[in-house]
Amino acid sequence: MTVQIFGLAVAKGVAIGRAVLVASGRVDVAHYFIVADQAAEEVVRLTCARDEVSAELTTLQHDLPSDAPHELSALLDVHLMLLHDEHLVSAAARWVHERHYNAEWALSAQLEVLARQFDEMEDEYLRERKTDLEQVTERVLAALKRQSGGDAARIAAPKPQDFGGEEPLVLVASDIAPADMIQFKRSVFKGFVTDVGGPTSHTAIVARSMDIPAVVGAREASRLIRQDDWIVIDGDAGVVIVDPPPIVLEEYRFRQRQLQLEREKLDRLRHTPAITLDGESVEMLANIESPEDAAYALDAGAVGVGLFRSEFLFMNRGNDLPGEDEQFEAYRAAVLAMKGLPVTIRTVDIGADKPLERLSLHELRHEHSLNPALGLRAIRWSLAEPSMFRAQLRAMLRASAFGKVRILVPMVAHLSEVRQTLEALQRAKQQLRASGCAFVDVEVGAMIEVPAAALMLDSLLRHFDFVSIGTNDLIQYTLAIDRADEHVAHLYDPWHPAVLLLIANTIAKARAAGRAVSVCGEMAGDTLFTRLLLAMGLRSFSMHPRQIAPVKQSVLRADCARLAKSLSAVLQSDEPQAAARAALGEAGA
Ligand code: PEP
Numbered sequence: 172m173t174v175q176i177f178g179l180a181v182a183k184g185v186a187i188g189r190a191v192l193v194a195s196g197r198v199d200v201a202h203y204f205i206v207a208d209q210a211a212e213e214v215v216r217l218t219c220a221r222d223e224v225s226a227e228l229t230t231l232q233h234d235l236p237s238d239a240p241h242e243l244s245a246l247l248d249v250h251l252m253l254l255h256d257e258h259l260v261s262a263a264a265r266w267v268h269e270r271h272y273n274a275e276w277a278l279s280a281q282l283e284v285l286a287r288q289f290d291e292m293e294d295e296y297l298r299e300r301k302t303d304l305e306q307v308t309e310r311v312l313a314a315l316k317r318q319s320g321g322d323a324a325r326i327a328a329p330k331p332q333d334f335g336g337e338e339p340l341v342l343v344a345s346d347i348a349p350a351d352m353i354q355f356k357r358s359v360f361k362g363f364v365t366d367v368g369g370p371t372s373h374t375a376i377v378a379r380s381m382d383i384p385a386v387v388g389a390r391e392a393s394r395l396i397r398q399d400d401w402i403v404i405d406g407d408a409g410v411v412i413v414d415p416p417p418i419v420l421e422e423y424r425f426r427q428r429q430l431q432l433e434r435e436k437l438d439r440l441r442h443t444p445a446i447t448l449d450g451e452s453v454e455m456l457a458n459i460e461s462p463e464d465a466a467y468a469l470d471a472g473a474v475g476v477g478l479f480r481s482e483f484l485f486m487n488r489g490n491d492l493p494g495e496d497e498q499f500e501a502y503r504a505a506v507l508a509m510k511g512l513p514v515t516i517r518t519v520d521i522g523a524d525k526p527l528e529r530l531s532l533h534e535l536r537h538e539h540s541l542n543p544a545l546g547l548r549a550i551r552w553s554l555a556e557p558s559m560f561r562a563q564l565r566a567m568l569r570a571s572a573f574g575k576v577r578i579l580v581p582m583v584a585h586l587s588e589v590r591q592t593l594e595a596l597q598r599a600k601q602q603l604r605a606s607g608c609a610f611v612d613v614e615v616g617a618m619i620e621v622p623a624a625a626l627m628l629d630s631l632l633r634h635f636d637f638v639s640i641g642t643n644d645l646i647q648y649t650l651a652i653d654r655a656d657e658h659v660a661h662l663y664d665p666w667h668p669a670v671l672l673l674i675a676n677t678i679a680k681a682r683a684a685g686r687a688v689s690v691c692g693e694m695a696g697d698t699l700f701t702r703l704l705l706a707m708g709l710r711s712f713s714m715h716p717r718q719i720a721p722v723k724q725s726v727l728r729a730d731c732a733r734l735a736k737s738l739s740a741v742l743q744s745d746e747p748q749a750a751a752r753a754a755l756g757e758a759g760a
């Protein structure tokens with residue numbers, strides 16, 4: 172039966188594929204594709220793990236003290252029966268053979284199928300057996316983890332060459348932590364759907380950076396979609412269509428082809444200089460999350476990296492955070508890949524919806540700090556971990572010997588933070604000099620992403636060489652809207668007059684002070700805002716590499732002098748979006 176599910180459109184385009192359902196509680200299980208030849212071996216892993224658990228349960232039952240309640244033995248009987256039911260391991264083996272899932276993934280996929288059947292049972296006693304099934308499966312998953320030495324507790328990014336199947340796949344989950352999402356980069360998944368998340372949650376940002384259609388905040392999606400269902404993800408409308416009829420499918424396939432043609436046309440602009448009709452040169456920079464992204468940035472026509480989110484090097488590592496040398500290698504790799512173009516590395520922005528450990532938004536909100544976005548995040552966390560922070564600064568400075576590095580400090584709000592940061596940088600430099608390590612003097616910039624920073628810009632400009640406006644957080648903190656919360660996503664409004672005023676003032680003041688200013692939040696990569704930002708005087712945009720071509724197209728068609736004349740009409744309007752459409756004339760605005 173065809174079902175439509177509505178959510179938030181966060182990454183444009185159309186994806187059509189079979190659903191791979193990953194329950195958030197089991198996202199921690201290894202998920203990767205095996206090659207077809209390994210299927211028999213993988214099924215042996217599965218049956219060995221089942222036999223190990225069977226032996227475990229039998230021993231437990233055997234060792235029960237004579238006075239143990241009868242129910243305990245009966246419960247173990249139920250667990251043994253479920254364990255040996257052909258609907259569990261034998262059915263999981265089919266996922267291995269047919270879809271080439273690894274054993275853990277196959278088993279959790281089958282658990283999802285069975286759990287749903289239990290949920291639909293009329294009989295309450297039988298329905299409650301779902302918990303037993305989950306417990307038994309957890310035991311088998313634990314046995315599989317032991318077999319693989321315990322290092323499989325991550326979602327391994329499936330690469331196209333790992334995938335033996337022919338049908339496209341899309342990922343459906345209640346929630347995907349940014350740390351997991353990053354592992355899906357350049358994987359086989361053609362689209363993403365999650366129950367939770369807002370338009371600029373980091374999960375959505377990573378999806379956009381992959382240029383893969385995504386719908387988040389689709390509340391019931393992971394409940395309504397079943398393993399292996401055919402689904403269409405309409406990333407423009409924010410709709411997911413489950414089990415679409417042939418005519419709908421054909422329509423979407425047609426749109427997919429059209430989008431592909433448009434994309435190919437835009438790609439021809441990749442290496443065209445971004446100069447407006449009135450001759451203003453505009454810098455098109457890239458946002459990257461890993462050193463490997465640098466090559467994609469260059470290929471997309473970026474003239475530098477405006478934001479390297481270094482925190483992605485720190486996530487999912489347990490206590491094993493990257494040390495100075497490992498970071499140095501990563502920064503140097505990015506710098507070398509950019510072939511002399513500038514690389515702006517942001518000091519670690521851990522916290523809020525980017526925790527160090529792999530936690531779902533639900534866990535973050537309910538089991539950790541009440542308000543992580545207002546907590547120990549970004550520069551606050553770095554200053555609370557001085558030796559980690561100095562190691563990161565040293566690694567960045569050392570990379571500066573190999574190309575043009577700039578350091579960017581996230582979430583600055585207090586002058587005391589500025590002072591401590593600059594002191595830490597001086598200490599890092601002294602330490603490098605003492606140990607004879609080469610580095611050059613680097614420019615240091617502040618992210619303007621807290622209203623306080625925008626309002627005290629004059630003071631900040633006395634300490635920093637450049638500023639970069641983080642509109643994602645600036646909107647979140649100005650409007651008091653959790654950017655990751657789908658319940659308030661409708662209030663997350665980049666067009667809010669207060670937000671526009673803060674951005675316009677920041678650009679104007681930085682320019683007046685002779686300091687470089689760019690925007691590296693999602694607004695920079697959204698063509699809806701290109702003309703408005705140009706009108707405000709912005710000449711440096713930093714965005715996901717794939718957005719460079721469309722934004723450049725808007726730049727090439729713009730006349731900055733003419734746009735600037737209409738700016739005040741937009742800023743003074745109660746309806747800035749409508750005013751922008753009328754005064755700036757951008758089709759999308
Ligand atoms: C921002 O806040 O706009 C930004 C670029 O940083 P992040 O999205 O990583 O918080």
Ligand code: MG
Pocket residue numbers: 581620641643644
């Ligand atoms: Mg930010």
